[in-house]
Amino acid sequence: MHPTLHTLRLRLQPPQSADAQALAYCANHPAIAEHTRLPYPYQQADAKAWLAAIAHSRDLHWLIWAEQTLLGAIGLTARAVGVWELGYWLNPRYWRQGLACEAATAVCAWAAHNRPTQRLYACHSADNPASARVLLKLGFRPEPSEPGAERHYWLAAQTD
Template sequence: MEKFPMIETERLILSQLEEKDIPFITEYLQHRIYSDLTSNIPYPYTENDAVFWLKISKEAFENNTGYTFGIRNKEGRIIGAIGLHDRDDDKAELGYWIGMSYWNKGFVTEAAKAIIDFGFNELGFNKIFATHLLHNPASGRIMEKIGMKQEAVLKEEVKKDGEYFDLVMYSIFKDRDSF
Protein backbone atom coordinates (compact mmCIF):
# COMPACT_ATOMS: atom_id res chain seq x y z
CA MET A 1 0.00 0.00 0.00
CA GLU A 2 1.50 3.30 -1.07
CA LYS A 3 -0.70 5.61 0.94
CA PHE A 4 -1.55 5.03 4.59
CA PRO A 5 -5.22 4.07 4.83
CA MET A 6 -7.90 5.93 6.71
CA ILE A 7 -10.77 3.97 8.23
CA GLU A 8 -13.94 5.60 9.46
CA THR A 9 -16.32 3.96 11.94
CA GLU A 10 -19.53 5.23 13.49
CA ARG A 11 -17.73 7.39 16.09
CA LEU A 12 -14.06 7.27 15.09
CA ILE A 13 -11.48 8.05 12.45
CA LEU A 14 -8.47 5.72 12.31
CA SER A 15 -5.57 7.38 10.53
CA GLN A 16 -1.80 7.63 10.46
CA LEU A 17 -0.03 9.07 13.48
CA GLU A 18 1.28 12.61 12.95
CA GLU A 19 3.86 14.83 14.65
CA LYS A 20 1.05 17.04 15.96
CA ASP A 21 -0.11 14.00 18.01
CA ILE A 22 3.14 13.81 20.04
CA PRO A 23 2.08 16.16 22.89
CA PHE A 24 -1.23 14.30 23.31
CA ILE A 25 0.42 10.87 23.21
CA THR A 26 2.99 12.00 25.77
CA GLU A 27 0.26 13.44 28.00
CA TYR A 28 -1.94 10.33 27.83
CA LEU A 29 0.88 7.87 28.50
CA GLN A 30 2.28 9.83 31.46
CA HIS A 31 0.19 7.79 33.85
CA ARG A 32 1.99 4.85 35.43
CA ILE A 33 -1.05 2.63 34.84
CA TYR A 34 -0.16 2.28 31.13
CA SER A 35 3.25 0.87 32.00
CA ASP A 36 1.73 -1.33 34.70
CA LEU A 37 -0.92 -2.77 32.37
CA THR A 38 1.14 -3.24 29.19
CA SER A 39 4.31 -5.04 28.27
CA ASN A 40 5.84 -2.32 26.11
CA ILE A 41 4.94 1.18 27.35
CA PRO A 42 7.72 2.59 29.56
CA TYR A 43 7.36 4.73 32.67
CA PRO A 44 8.01 7.56 32.80
CA TYR A 45 6.85 8.12 29.21
CA THR A 46 8.68 11.04 27.61
CA GLU A 47 8.28 13.11 24.48
CA ASN A 48 11.36 11.29 23.12
CA ASP A 49 9.50 7.99 23.57
CA ALA A 50 6.60 9.36 21.51
CA VAL A 51 8.95 10.70 18.80
CA PHE A 52 10.70 7.32 18.60
CA TRP A 53 7.37 5.45 18.48
CA LEU A 54 6.14 7.62 15.59
CA LYS A 55 9.42 6.99 13.77
CA ILE A 56 9.26 3.20 14.11
CA SER A 57 5.54 3.22 13.23
CA LYS A 58 6.29 5.11 10.02
CA GLU A 59 9.16 2.74 9.19
CA ALA A 60 6.93 -0.30 9.78
CA PHE A 61 4.41 1.07 7.27
CA GLU A 62 7.16 1.87 4.75
CA ASN A 63 8.57 -1.66 5.17
CA ASN A 64 5.09 -3.19 4.89
CA THR A 65 5.38 -4.78 8.33
CA GLY A 66 2.86 -2.79 10.33
CA TYR A 67 0.07 -0.27 10.51
CA THR A 68 -0.26 1.96 13.57
CA PHE A 69 -3.38 4.08 13.50
CA GLY A 70 -4.25 7.02 15.68
CA ILE A 71 -7.72 6.51 17.13
CA ARG A 72 -9.40 9.88 16.66
CA ASN A 73 -12.77 11.32 17.51
CA LYS A 74 -14.80 12.79 14.64
CA GLU A 75 -13.20 16.19 15.32
CA GLY A 76 -9.80 14.61 14.51
CA ARG A 77 -8.31 14.71 18.02
CA ILE A 78 -6.24 11.67 18.91
CA ILE A 79 -7.66 9.68 21.84
CA GLY A 80 -5.55 6.52 21.54
CA ALA A 81 -3.81 4.22 19.09
CA ILE A 82 -4.24 0.79 17.58
CA GLY A 83 -1.87 -1.24 15.48
CA LEU A 84 -1.64 -4.38 13.41
CA HIS A 85 1.84 -5.82 12.89
CA ASP A 86 2.85 -8.60 10.52
CA ARG A 87 4.35 -11.59 12.33
CA ASP A 88 4.95 -13.73 9.20
CA ASP A 89 3.06 -16.87 8.15
CA ASP A 90 -0.05 -14.80 7.31
CA LYS A 91 -0.63 -13.74 10.90
CA ALA A 92 -0.56 -10.35 12.60
CA GLU A 93 -0.51 -9.01 16.14
CA LEU A 94 -3.06 -6.48 17.34
CA GLY A 95 -2.18 -3.92 20.01
CA TYR A 96 -3.92 -0.84 21.39
CA TRP A 97 -4.18 1.80 24.11
CA ILE A 98 -6.61 4.62 24.77
CA GLY A 99 -6.55 7.74 26.95
CA MET A 100 -7.92 7.12 30.44
CA SER A 101 -10.80 9.57 30.06
CA TYR A 102 -12.01 7.43 27.12
CA TRP A 103 -11.97 4.09 28.97
CA ASN A 104 -15.18 2.02 29.18
CA LYS A 105 -16.90 3.81 26.30
CA GLY A 106 -16.45 1.09 23.65
CA PHE A 107 -13.97 3.07 21.55
CA VAL A 108 -11.24 0.40 21.50
CA THR A 109 -13.79 -2.31 20.69
CA GLU A 110 -15.13 -0.20 17.81
CA ALA A 111 -11.64 0.52 16.48
CA ALA A 112 -10.47 -3.09 16.90
CA LYS A 113 -13.43 -4.49 14.95
CA ALA A 114 -12.52 -2.19 12.05
CA ILE A 115 -8.83 -3.12 12.24
CA ILE A 116 -9.64 -6.86 12.31
CA ASP A 117 -11.75 -6.44 9.15
CA PHE A 118 -8.94 -4.42 7.55
CA GLY A 119 -6.40 -7.13 8.42
CA PHE A 120 -8.47 -9.94 6.95
CA ASN A 121 -10.04 -8.18 3.96
CA GLU A 122 -7.33 -5.72 2.86
CA LEU A 123 -4.10 -7.32 4.08
CA GLY A 124 -5.07 -10.96 3.65
CA PHE A 125 -4.05 -12.26 7.08
CA ASN A 126 -5.31 -15.69 8.14
CA LYS A 127 -4.88 -15.17 11.89
CA ILE A 128 -4.82 -12.11 14.10
CA PHE A 129 -3.74 -12.44 17.71
CA ALA A 130 -3.35 -10.18 20.70
CA THR A 131 -1.92 -10.57 24.18
CA HIS A 132 -2.52 -8.98 27.53
CA LEU A 133 -0.84 -9.19 30.89
CA LEU A 134 -2.70 -11.55 33.20
CA HIS A 135 -3.41 -8.69 35.63
CA ASN A 136 -5.18 -6.67 32.87
CA PRO A 137 -8.40 -8.63 32.30
CA ALA A 138 -10.17 -5.55 30.86
CA SER A 139 -8.01 -5.90 27.75
CA GLY A 140 -9.05 -9.55 27.49
CA ARG A 141 -12.71 -8.51 27.59
CA ILE A 142 -12.10 -6.26 24.57
CA MET A 143 -10.53 -9.21 22.75
CA GLU A 144 -13.57 -11.35 23.52
CA LYS A 145 -15.97 -8.60 22.37
CA ILE A 146 -14.30 -8.52 18.93
CA GLY A 147 -14.66 -12.28 18.52
CA MET A 148 -11.25 -13.46 19.69
CA LYS A 149 -10.94 -16.60 21.76
CA GLN A 150 -8.32 -17.36 24.38
CA GLU A 151 -5.66 -19.58 22.88
CA ALA A 152 -2.96 -19.80 25.55
CA VAL A 153 -1.42 -18.47 28.71
CA LEU A 154 2.27 -17.86 28.07
CA LYS A 155 3.98 -18.34 31.40
CA GLU A 156 6.58 -15.73 32.45
CA GLU A 157 6.65 -14.50 28.84
CA VAL A 158 7.55 -10.88 29.63
CA LYS A 159 10.31 -9.50 31.84
CA LYS A 160 9.62 -5.96 32.96
CA ASP A 161 11.42 -4.05 35.68
CA GLY A 162 13.17 -7.26 36.75
CA GLU A 163 9.91 -9.18 37.20
CA TYR A 164 8.39 -11.91 35.01
CA PHE A 165 4.77 -11.73 33.89
CA ASP A 166 2.36 -14.14 32.21
CA LEU A 167 0.69 -13.13 28.95
CA VAL A 168 -2.76 -14.30 27.88
CA MET A 169 -3.02 -14.82 24.12
CA TYR A 170 -6.25 -14.47 22.16
CA SER A 171 -6.78 -15.18 18.45
CA ILE A 172 -9.30 -14.85 15.67
CA PHE A 173 -9.12 -16.47 12.25
CA LYS A 174 -10.18 -15.25 8.82
CA ASP A 175 -12.85 -17.94 8.49
CA ARG A 176 -13.76 -17.24 12.15
CA ASP A 177 -14.70 -20.91 12.59
CA SER A 178 -11.17 -22.32 12.90
CA PHE A 179 -11.19 -22.46 16.70
Protein backbone atom coordinates in the same frame (compact mmCIF):
# COMPACT_ATOMS: atom_id res chain seq x y z
CA MET B 1 0.59 3.69 3.46
CA HIS B 2 -2.67 2.56 4.97
CA PRO B 3 -5.82 4.68 5.07
CA THR B 4 -7.61 6.65 7.73
CA LEU B 5 -10.54 4.60 9.03
CA HIS B 6 -13.80 6.03 10.34
CA THR B 7 -16.35 4.61 12.76
CA LEU B 8 -19.46 6.15 14.25
CA ARG B 9 -17.47 7.96 16.95
CA LEU B 10 -13.82 7.63 15.96
CA ARG B 11 -11.23 8.53 13.36
CA LEU B 12 -8.33 6.08 13.15
CA GLN B 13 -5.51 7.92 11.47
CA PRO B 14 -1.98 6.78 10.64
CA PRO B 15 0.41 8.60 13.00
CA GLN B 16 2.31 11.63 11.75
CA SER B 17 5.31 13.44 13.21
CA ALA B 18 3.03 16.36 14.09
CA ASP B 19 1.19 14.06 16.54
CA ALA B 20 4.13 13.78 18.97
CA GLN B 21 2.87 16.31 21.51
CA ALA B 22 -0.68 14.91 21.61
CA LEU B 23 0.70 11.37 21.81
CA ALA B 24 3.00 12.23 24.71
CA TYR B 25 0.13 13.85 26.60
CA CYS B 26 -2.26 10.95 25.96
CA ALA B 27 0.16 8.09 26.69
CA ASN B 28 1.66 9.61 29.84
CA HIS B 29 -0.30 7.58 32.39
CA PRO B 30 0.93 4.85 34.76
CA ALA B 31 -2.02 2.57 33.95
CA ILE B 32 -0.98 2.51 30.28
CA ALA B 33 2.60 1.59 31.16
CA GLU B 34 1.33 -1.13 33.49
CA HIS B 35 -0.33 -3.03 30.62
CA THR B 36 1.84 -2.13 27.61
CA ARG B 37 5.48 -1.76 26.65
CA LEU B 38 5.28 2.03 26.91
CA PRO B 39 7.43 3.73 29.54
CA TYR B 40 6.13 5.96 32.29
CA PRO B 41 6.54 8.82 32.30
CA TYR B 42 5.95 8.96 28.55
CA GLN B 43 7.51 12.12 27.21
CA GLN B 44 7.57 13.90 23.88
CA ALA B 45 11.00 12.38 23.15
CA ASP B 46 9.44 8.91 23.55
CA ALA B 47 6.63 9.83 21.17
CA LYS B 48 9.07 11.21 18.59
CA ALA B 49 11.23 8.09 18.83
CA TRP B 50 8.21 5.81 18.31
CA LEU B 51 6.93 7.89 15.40
CA ALA B 52 10.36 7.75 13.75
CA ALA B 53 10.63 3.99 14.34
CA ILE B 54 7.28 3.19 12.73
CA ALA B 55 7.68 5.58 9.79
CA HIS B 56 9.22 2.87 7.61
CA SER B 57 7.82 -0.21 9.31
CA ARG B 58 5.64 -2.79 7.61
CA ASP B 59 3.52 -2.77 10.76
CA LEU B 60 0.24 -0.86 10.64
CA HIS B 61 -0.51 1.78 13.26
CA TRP B 62 -3.38 4.19 13.81
CA LEU B 63 -3.99 6.86 16.41
CA ILE B 64 -7.52 6.83 17.80
CA TRP B 65 -9.14 10.27 17.66
CA ALA B 66 -12.56 11.58 18.69
CA GLU B 67 -12.80 14.89 16.88
CA GLN B 68 -9.60 16.72 17.93
CA THR B 69 -8.90 14.61 21.04
CA LEU B 70 -6.39 11.78 20.95
CA LEU B 71 -7.74 8.79 22.90
CA GLY B 72 -5.12 6.11 22.26
CA ALA B 73 -3.53 3.94 19.60
CA ILE B 74 -4.15 0.66 17.82
CA GLY B 75 -2.10 -1.38 15.44
CA LEU B 76 -1.29 -4.62 13.69
CA THR B 77 2.25 -5.91 14.07
CA ALA B 78 3.47 -8.28 11.35
CA ARG B 79 4.90 -11.34 13.12
CA ALA B 80 5.35 -13.48 9.99
CA VAL B 81 3.85 -13.61 6.50
CA GLY B 82 0.09 -13.52 7.05
CA VAL B 83 0.42 -13.45 10.85
CA TRP B 84 -0.63 -10.26 12.62
CA GLU B 85 -0.78 -9.27 16.27
CA LEU B 86 -3.47 -6.79 17.27
CA GLY B 87 -2.48 -4.32 19.96
CA TYR B 88 -4.23 -1.29 21.40
CA TRP B 89 -4.32 1.06 24.34
CA LEU B 90 -6.56 3.90 25.47
CA ASN B 91 -5.97 6.62 27.99
CA PRO B 92 -7.92 5.60 31.14
CA ARG B 93 -10.21 8.64 30.75
CA TYR B 94 -11.78 6.76 27.82
CA TRP B 95 -12.06 3.26 29.29
CA ARG B 96 -15.45 1.51 29.64
CA GLN B 97 -17.09 3.31 26.74
CA GLY B 98 -16.79 0.63 24.04
CA LEU B 99 -14.13 2.63 22.21
CA ALA B 100 -11.47 -0.11 22.12
CA CYS B 101 -14.03 -2.52 20.62
CA GLU B 102 -15.14 0.07 18.10
CA ALA B 103 -11.58 0.82 16.98
CA ALA B 104 -10.51 -2.83 16.89
CA THR B 105 -13.59 -3.85 14.90
CA ALA B 106 -12.69 -1.30 12.23
CA VAL B 107 -9.03 -2.35 12.09
CA CYS B 108 -9.81 -6.07 11.95
CA ALA B 109 -12.41 -5.55 9.20
CA TRP B 110 -10.00 -3.42 7.18
CA ALA B 111 -7.20 -6.01 7.57
CA ALA B 112 -9.48 -8.88 6.54
CA HIS B 113 -10.13 -7.15 3.21
CA ASN B 114 -6.75 -5.54 2.58
CA ARG B 115 -3.98 -7.73 4.02
CA PRO B 116 -3.33 -11.44 3.60
CA THR B 117 -4.22 -12.75 7.04
CA GLN B 118 -3.83 -16.40 7.95
CA ARG B 119 -3.66 -15.76 11.68
CA LEU B 120 -4.72 -12.77 13.74
CA TYR B 121 -4.07 -12.84 17.45
CA ALA B 122 -3.80 -10.56 20.45
CA CYS B 123 -2.44 -10.86 23.95
CA HIS B 124 -2.93 -9.06 27.22
CA SER B 125 -1.37 -9.12 30.65
CA ALA B 126 -3.00 -11.55 33.06
CA ASP B 127 -4.02 -8.70 35.35
CA ASN B 128 -5.97 -6.89 32.60
CA PRO B 129 -9.43 -8.49 32.44
CA ALA B 130 -10.84 -5.46 30.60
CA SER B 131 -8.70 -6.32 27.58
CA ALA B 132 -9.96 -9.90 27.76
CA ARG B 133 -13.54 -8.57 27.61
CA VAL B 134 -12.67 -6.49 24.53
CA LEU B 135 -11.22 -9.53 22.75
CA LEU B 136 -14.21 -11.67 23.70
CA LYS B 137 -16.59 -9.06 22.25
CA LEU B 138 -14.50 -9.04 19.06
CA GLY B 139 -15.01 -12.79 18.69
CA PHE B 140 -11.47 -13.82 19.62
CA ARG B 141 -11.03 -17.14 21.43
CA PRO B 142 -8.64 -17.63 24.34
CA GLU B 143 -5.71 -19.92 23.68
CA PRO B 144 -4.70 -22.34 26.43
CA SER B 145 -2.08 -20.91 28.76
CA GLU B 146 -0.01 -22.25 31.61
CA PRO B 147 -1.27 -21.56 35.14
CA GLY B 148 0.28 -18.35 36.37
CA ALA B 149 1.18 -17.14 32.85
CA GLU B 150 1.84 -13.41 32.73
CA ARG B 151 0.34 -13.00 29.25
CA HIS B 152 -2.84 -14.50 27.82
CA TYR B 153 -3.17 -15.07 24.07
CA TRP B 154 -6.32 -14.91 22.00
CA LEU B 155 -6.95 -16.00 18.41
CA ALA B 156 -9.42 -14.36 16.05
CA ALA B 157 -12.13 -16.86 15.17
CA GLN B 158 -12.06 -16.18 11.42
CA THR B 159 -8.41 -17.18 11.03
CA ASP B 160 -8.71 -20.89 11.88
